[in-house]
Amino acid sequence: MRGAKRIIKKELARVFKDKRLIFTMYIMPAILMFAIYGLMGKLMSSMNNDITEHTDIVTVVNATEAFKQVVTTTGYEKNASVTYVDQSEYASNKQQYENEILNGEKDLLVVFDEDFEAVFNAYANKGDKIPNINVSYNDTENYSSKAHNVFTNLVANTYREVLQTVRLGDLEQLDVFNVTENQIVKEGKKGTEFLSMLLPYMIVLMLFSSAMSITVDAIAGEKERGTLSSMLLAPISRTEIVVGKLVSLSILSTLSALVYCVSMIFAMPLMQKGMGGGDVNLSFIGVDTGLMLLATIVLMNLLFVSLLSVISIMAKDTKTASSLVAPMYIIVVLAGVMTMFSGGGDMPLWRYAIPVYGNALVVQQICSGEAQITSFLATVAGLAVAIAVFVGLTSKAFNSEKIMFNA
Numbered sequence: 001m002r003g004a005k006r007i008i009k010k011e012l013a014r015v016f017k018d019k020r021l022i023f024t025m026y027i028m029p030a031i032l033m034f035a036i037y038g039l040m041g042k043l044m045s046s047m048n049n050d051i052t053e054h055t056d057i058v059t060v061v062n063a064t065e066a067f068k069q070v071v072t073t074t075g076y077e078k079n080a081s082v083t084y085v086d087q088s089e090y091a092s093n094k095q096q097y098e099n100e101i102l103n104g105e106k107d108l109l110v111v112f113d114e115d116f117e118a119v120f121n122a123y124a125n126k127g128d129k130i131p132n133i134n135v136s137y138n139d140t141e142n143y144s145s146k147a148h149n150v151f152t153n154l155v156a157n158t159y160r161e162v163l164q165t166v167r168l169g170d171l172e173q174l175d176v177f178n179v180t181e182n183q184i185v186k187e188g189k190k191g192t193e194f195l196s197m198l199l200p201y202m203i204v205l206m207l208f209s210s211a212m213s214i215t216v217d218a219i220a221g222e223k224e225r226g227t228l229s230s231m232l233l234a235p236i237s238r239t240e241i242v243v244g245k246l247v248s249l250s251i252l253s254t255l256s257a258l259v260y261c262v263s264m265i266f267a268m269p270l271m272q273k274g275m276g277g278g279d280v281n282l283s284f285i286g287v288d289t290g291l292m293l294l295a296t297i298v299l300m301n302l303l304f305v306s307l308l309s310v311i312s313i314m315a316k317d318t319k320t321a322s323s324l325v326a327p328m329y330i331i332v333v334l335a336g337v338m339t340m341f342s343g344g345g346d347m348p349l350w351r352y353a354i355p356v357y358g359n360a361l362v363v364q365q366i367c368s369g370e371a372q373i374t375s376f377l378a379t380v381a382g383l384a385v386a387i388a389v390f391v392g393l394t395s396k397a398f399n400s401e402k403i404m405f406n407a
Contacts, residue, residue, distance in 0.1 A: 003236030007244025008251075011218070015252055025252075026259050033263035034270070041271040047142075056080040056147035057105075059097055061090040062112035070159045080147070087114050101138050107147035109136040120163065195268060196367040197340050200360040204336035206260040207297065211253040211304035212325055218249055219312035220321035229405060238398045246305060246391065254301045261297060289366050292376050296366075299383040300359050304332075306390035313397040313404070332356055339364050349374060353382030 015021045056079065060067075063084050071077060090097065090111065100106040111134040113119065119131040133156070137148040165171055222228040231241060308325060315321035335356040352358040352375040362379045365371050397403050 003234075003240035004244035004247070007231075007236070007241060008248045011244070011248035012251065025256050029256070029259050030263040033260065033267045037264075037267040037271040044271070051142050051146050053079075054143050054146070056107045056143070056150065058082045058108040058110065058147065058151070059100075059106060060084050060110045060112075062087055062114055062116060063110075064112065064117050066162060067112070067155075067159055070155060070162060074154050074158055076151075076155050080150070098136065101136055101144065104138065104141045104143065107137065107141070107144045108151055110134070110151070111136070123167070195265070196364050198268065199264060199367050200339045200363040201336035202264055203257075203261050203297065203363055204300070204332060204356060204360050206264070207253075207257045207301050208304050208329060208332045210256040210260065211249075211301055211308055212329070214253045214256070215249050215305050215308040216312050216318055216321045216325065219245065219309055220315045220318045223313070223315075223404075224317040232398075232404060239395060242391070242395045242398050246302075246309060246394065249309070250298075250302045250305045253305055254298055257297060257301055258294075289371050292371055293363065293366050296359055296362055296376070296379060296383075299380060299387065300356070303355060303383055303387050303390070306387055306394055309394045310390055310397060313394065336360050349378050352376075352378035355382055355386040358382055 015025065058080050060082060061084075068084070071082060076082070097106070097109050101109055113131045113133075116131040116133075119129050122128065123130065135148065135151065135156075138144040139148075161171065164174075168174070219228070222231075232238065307328065311324045311328070312321045315324055338357060339360040347361065352361055358375075358379045359382075362371075362375055365375060
């Protein structure tokens with residue numbers, strides 16, 4: 001296997017002796033990950049703060065004195081500008097008020113029935129008329145949606161309780177029982193929801209992207225440029241060429257993918273905090289789970305490299321190879337997306353042996369703090385079989401003169 005070692009050294013030297021390649025493949029991705037997720041977190045935090053601090057612009061029609069008192073006592077006017085109008089003014093400017101909500105000039109329009117108090121006071125028996133408050137808002141506007149939620153929870157519900165007290169007296173008679181809540185959550189799983197949903201998909205995507213960017217050029221590109229033909233004529237067995245190519249490409253793409261993965265694991269909390277999601281639990285990163293995650297990533301990357309090698313060898317040039325890889329890219333993305341919406345319950349062991357999909361499920365288990373050796377071994381077995389098949393196809397293609405020389 002001296003020939004394979006020479007090829008590995010040649011491929012690795014081509015990258016690691018080029019400072020620009022080292023920067024673009026291994027340093028810049030880490031910087032970009034932290035910059036992108038950090039910026040996204042900051043922008044989301046800024047947007048949420050802007051919505052929270054916005055002064056709601058509210059118009060109230062036919063407000064009762066009791067309602068005005070509730071607005072004052074609840075402190076609603078501290079973060080809302082409330083304008084009271086009567087029925088006649090509303091009737092003459094109704095379209096204008098609705099257009100202001102539609103155009104985002106105002107956030108909320110609250111309209112009491114003109115005879116609200118009279119209808120309320122006249123209620124005596126079941127089936128009698130109940131007065132209405134019509135609340136108009138624009139749910140496509142963040143300010144308006146927030147104004148609606150605050151008004152409903154802070155003012156409308158309080159006003160309802162005030163009127164219920166007037167009618168019924170002691171509201172405690174309505175409380176027939178209390179509900180106390182007790183959350184029972186595995187300590188290691190708390191705070192892992194965000195990572196366990198998004199990280200498996202991102203890892204699958206980054207692994208395939210890294211392998212694709214390196215493998216297509218290293219095989220289809222060299223085939224197109226004629227350098228691969230020269231290598232085939234050298235005194236090196238084709239088995240050694242296959243081994244050398246696959247090992248070197250796997251090392252390069254695995255390192256690239258690991259940079260992406262590690263960067264994502266530590267950069268995603270920056271985005272989640274900006275979204276108001278709280279702290280992210282990274283306690284799942286232990287020696288055992290770290291090794292399981294690393295082994296899964298390495299084997300998945302080898303699977304992608306061997307698969308892409310077969311596709312690249314069959315193509316005449318990089319353009320053809322890229323077009324052939326596109327459907328595989330879609331399949332890989334779909335497999336990753338499926339894990340984002342998995343139920344999280346017990347699954348048959350055979351599912352973990354499905355290449356890509358099962359591997360992403362194992363990554364999800366690891367990120368959730370629920371790693372299981374049985375599912376890990378199943379995914380390793382599935383990957384080993386798939387890798388063996390694609391390596392065999394790669395070796396067979398390299399031994400075909402018709403394929404290698406585009407005959």
